Amino acid sequence: MTNRLEFSDITKAFPGIKALSEVSFCAECGQITALLGENGAGKSTLLKILSGDIKADNGEVLLDGEPQNFKAPSDALSAGISVIYQERQMVSSLSVMENIFAGELPRNRFGIINYKKLKTEAQKLIDLFELPLDARMTVGRLSVAQQQMVEIMRAYRRNSDVIAFDEPTASLAEAEITILFKLIKELARQGKIVIYVSHRMAEIFRITDKIIVLKDGKFVADLKTSETDERTLVKAMVGREIGDTFSKLSRCTEQGEMILEVKNLTTKKVTGINLSLRKGEIIGLAGLVGAGRTELARAIFGADKIDSGEVLIDGKNIRYKNPSGALALGIALCPEDRKEEGLVLFRSMKENITISVLSRIRKFLFLSNSEEKRLSDRAIEKYDIKTPSINELVGELSGGNQQKVILGRATNELMSTRVLILDEPTKGIDVGSKAEIYQMICDFAKTGIGVIVISSELPEVLNISDTIYVMANGRISGVLTREEASEETVLELAMAEQ
Amino acid sequence: MKRLKRIFGSNYLALIVVTAAVMLLFFILNNNFLALDNVKNLMNAVSFTGTITVGMALLLIAGEVDLASGAEACFGGVVCAMAINAGVPWPVALIIALVFGACCGLVNAFFVNVVHIMGFICTLGIMGIYNGLIRVVTDNHPIPAYEPSFWKLGSTTLFGIFPLPFVIMITLMVVYGLILTRTNFGRTIYMIGGNRRAARLCGINPQRIITALYVNNGMLAALAGVILTARMHNASPGAASTGAIDAITAAVLGGISFLGGVGGMGGCFIGILLITVFSAGLTATGLPSYWQIVAQGAILVFALSVDFFNSKARKRRLERDEIKRRRLHFESRATENQHRETD
Numbered sequence: 147m148t149n150r151l152e153f154s155d156i157t158k159a160f161p162g163i164k165a166l167s168e169v170s171f172c173a174e175c176g177q178i179t180a181l182l183g184e185n186g187a188g189k190s191t192l193l194k195i196l197s198g199d200i201k202a203d204n205g206e207v208l209l210d211g212e213p214q215n216f217k218a219p220s221d222a223l224s225a226g227i228s229v230i231y232q233e234r235q236m237v238s239s240l241s242v243m244e245n246i247f248a249g250e251l252p253r254n255r256f257g258i259i260n261y262k263k264l265k266t267e268a269q270k271l272i273d274l275f276e277l278p279l280d281a282r283m284t285v286g287r288l289s290v291a292q293q294q295m296v297e298i299m300r301a302y303r304r305n306s307d308v309i310a311f312d313e314p315t316a317s318l319a320e321a322e323i324t325i326l327f328k329l330i331k332e333l334a335r336q337g338k339i340v341i342y343v344s345h346r347m348a349e350i351f352r353i354t355d356k357i358i359v360l361k362d363g364k365f366v367a368d369l370k371t372s373e374t375d376e377r378t379l380v381k382a383m384v385g386r387e388i389g390d391t392f393s394k395l396s397r398c399t400e401q402g403e404m405i406l407e408v409k410n411l412t413t414k415k416v417t418g419i420n421l422s423l424r425k426g427e428i429i430g431l432a433g434l435v436g437a438g439r440t441e442l443a444r445a446i447f448g449a450d451k452i453d454s455g456e457v458l459i460d461g462k463n464i465r466y467k468n469p470s471g472a473l474a475l476g477i478a479l480c481p482e483d484r485k486e487e488g489l490v491l492f493r494s495m496k497e498n499i500t501i502s503v504l505s506r507i508r509k510f511l512f513l514s515n516s517e518e519k520r521l522s523d524r525a526i527e528k529y530d531i532k533t534p535s536i537n538e539l540v541g542e543l544s545g546g547n548q549q550k551v552i553l554g555r556a557t558n559e560l561m562s563t564r565v566l567i568l569d570e571p572t573k574g575i576d577v578g579s580k581a582e583i584y585q586m587i588c589d590f591a592k593t594g595i596g597v598i599v600i601s602s603e604l605p606e607v608l609n610i611s612d613t614i615y616v617m618a619n620g621r622i623s624g625v626l627t628r629e630e631a632s633e634e635t636v637l638e639l640a641m642a643e644q
Numbered sequence: 645m646k647r648l649k650r651i652f653g654s655n656y657l658a659l660i661v662v663t664a665a666v667m668l669l670f671f672i673l674n675n676n677f678l679a680l681d682n683v684k685n686l687m688n689a690v691s692f693t694g695t696i697t698v699g700m701a702l703l704l705i706a707g708e709v710d711l712a713s714g715a716e717a718c719f720g721g722v723v724c725a726m727a728i729n730a731g732v733p734w735p736v737a738l739i740i741a742l743v744f745g746a747c748c749g750l751v752n753a754f755f756v757n758v759v760h761i762m763g764f765i766c767t768l769g770i771m772g773i774y775n776g777l778i779r780v781v782t783d784n785h786p787i788p789a790y791e792p793s794f795w796k797l798g799s800t801t802l803f804g805i806f807p808l809p810f811v812i813m814i815t816l817m818v819v820y821g822l823i824l825t826r827t828n829f830g831r832t833i834y835m836i837g838g839n840r841r842a843a844r845l846c847g848i849n850p851q852r853i854i855t856a857l858y859v860n861n862g863m864l865a866a867l868a869g870v871i872l873t874a875r876m877h878n879a880s881p882g883a884a885s886t887g888a889i890d891a892i893t894a895a896v897l898g899g900i901s902f903l904g905g906v907g908g909m910g911g912c913f914i915g916i917l918l919i920t921v922f923s924a925g926l927t928a929t930g931l932p933s934y935w936q937i938v939a940q941g942a943i944l945v946f947a948l949s950v951d952f953f954n955s956k957a958r959k960r961r962l963e964r965d966e967i968k969r970r971r972l973h974f975e976s977r978a979t980e981n982q983h984r985e986t987d
Contacts, residue, residue, distance in 0.1 A: 449844070468844070469844060481842075481845055486839075486841060486842070487845055490835050490842055492838050493834060493835065497834070497835065501848070504828040504832065505828055513828055
């Protein structure tokens, strides 16, 4: 039985960023310890190190003072550590009991599975936690919450002393959350070490005993839940130095008439969205990962199906069913995942620039070579794209230059773009290029384009947007102007329970 | 040189050398191999697989495949022969066969686009359906197509050496080569093959393009079947059983990636030449026909191995570059910070 889990000086760097630096804290048995921090604070990396998924560059995980050396997730499991991720890790075609006992099914003398014993053992566990489940049900047919319960029982059955939860309530309804919390409290009562990662403030106050706050990969605070409040926590999570990157920006000061209006838009992922965008305005969409920002952008762009509500362009309600319809109206999207959704990596930079306007650069039957070259050269000149030639494979360019290629495509003169949606435009981009991209965004606004920027970096959204829409749980939880907004107010809205 | 490289793809030199070496080898083994008659036979044999390969190549570049191409070719020939027997003038019979081929393509497109089955799997099933139906319709006997003016489609020779089917194939390859490299439509084929999600977000409608490609493929396969029927004077139910596999082998040998997005018509031509010469050569040397089947399978596996190896190497190179760039950047920032601290 392990009584104490300790992280000592954990450091982990990924190419380009330091995900964790010298994080130390400990968690005691019988307690629920929360890990809190905004996007990119290093919570997931820490969990991955705990589960043996990745190895820390420096520092140790200690169980009862014993340093551990996990080479693979199986090592962590046999040391008594179970991590329950948001994505279920079960065989959905097998039954509840088979999943609970996966890897250690009871067998008889001949090596054949003893189903009778399996069923009674599984039922014992289900009764212990008083869950509404039948051991013989197929896991694939259970609800998300029920699947999670099965996974917790599996962790319990393995005799894990440390059980960590990564955002366990992300897709649960209130009634299910109540059952889950009862279960988690039961685990703590039995003397387990429970680690609980969540963005949701209310939950943390409901069940945890102490709170570890991380910021930008660093340990910030270790607080007793009973002795702290929301305000203190939010303050600990935010606040960092912003260089003069933003004060140097030359902004657009004039806003024109309304170009895009979204009324009561509802899709599978977002509900009742109202939003309006003027010429020359920059709207920032803030929120935590999974709040529905990308999904809202995709719906406006025609990439996802709209269930109800309207999108008005220039005050007219126009229905388009796919991205090509949106592009024809002058709405362009630069997606978050450049490699998967933004670019055709194994084709040339030129082909990636002209792909959206091919039908407009035709001369008689054939594509016009000179026109393609002209458009590509224009983009290189306008955005200072560093490439050996326009025939270079786009996958060979650096992240910043790839992003500029996407911008060059979305804003070339044949597109007549009026609404530009940028999803995490500076993700994975170095600081120098970031500043260039901020200026470009302001320049777009100056030419009368309405810009919507999605970003998970708070200082970024706060400083480049004119208006900030904060999303939480697929809804808009607040609208602020740049003057009104601060990291605290935005984060509080982003963590709001609806 | 650069132009050659563009037309035939980057591995063209190796391919041409291999093809020439294979020809030479068979010439040494059998001195009649390069005799005029045999060369004509070769060109005829090339033209059937070649015509099917044109449609297949476009599908492969878009990241799709049609395993039923051979069966569609055979079915096209059967439909044409039956129409001629029913007293329809042969040009009309040809058009009926082409329309039939287009319908076959629509069926494939329906299952791929609407039902969302992987092309590889659904056309595998459809191939079985067609092969069975052909035997039902023909009672597993060749259907004679008695119409001397129709036979001319297969037997005419231009300039004394080039059989008409071969000329038709070359024309198709040139036209489709131009479509691929020079037109809007061709460019979108490469883009959806390279990254379908990105292409859709750039305003391309992948489903429409894929439908067009399957229909086109069905028509070209049917055309190949009709020409074969004209050459043989009958439509045989087992005539094109390996058509699709040969076409895929030829295309992949010629540098078209099975994973889509890469390749062109020039490489395709050499690929077709290579596999046809290879199998004809095996016949000429008197290798038992069962062993030829083994050899053909081996070539396909070989070509696919090279293709997957190449794609992996391409991906690895990009990843390596990315890591190198990031490390450089990280280091330069670190030294920058040091400077700042010492200042």
